Amino acid sequence: MKTMNIFKEGSFSEKAMKKLLVHDSPYFRIINFNFKAGQELPIHSHELEGELSIQVLEGKGEYLAADKTLPAETGDILVCDIAEPHGIRATTDMRVLVTIAPPL
Template identity: 60%
Template structure:
């Protein structure tokens, strides 16, 4: 069993801070911290699989294809195919937890 303390990665030194939480052949978990007003650009990956984005802290928007924006607040979960365009925009300092399966 592995325990990772997310409160220790509450760091906003750059526009986007990235912390690898877990990496295995089955899935990868990454904690991203996005400063208020910054954007994690919309992107996709040309592979099969799924990802989830859980908002841990802060408010902003899930970003998608063709400029779509869906409000995001703590406790919200966005789930999509890895090849579907996805990104985030932070209104306030925002922390998200991304799970990718299988890992890229």
């Protein structure tokens, strides 16, 4: 068992989004991404079987897909196949938690 406070350990950068590996195991991976307003994780996909979730812990932005964008704000969570194109863009400073199962 372990604990981590990502609000204390995760930081922001004006240059690029910041990434903090929260957990990594053969079963799932958890990553905290912190974005300043205007930063994004571009649309991408992985040629693997599995699923991921992107949960907004703080802030506002947009979930990105191949053919649309969806609003993303505190408390929202997106769940999709890893192979489905996905990304996220921050319109305010934003903290998100990404869970990938099985890990890449």
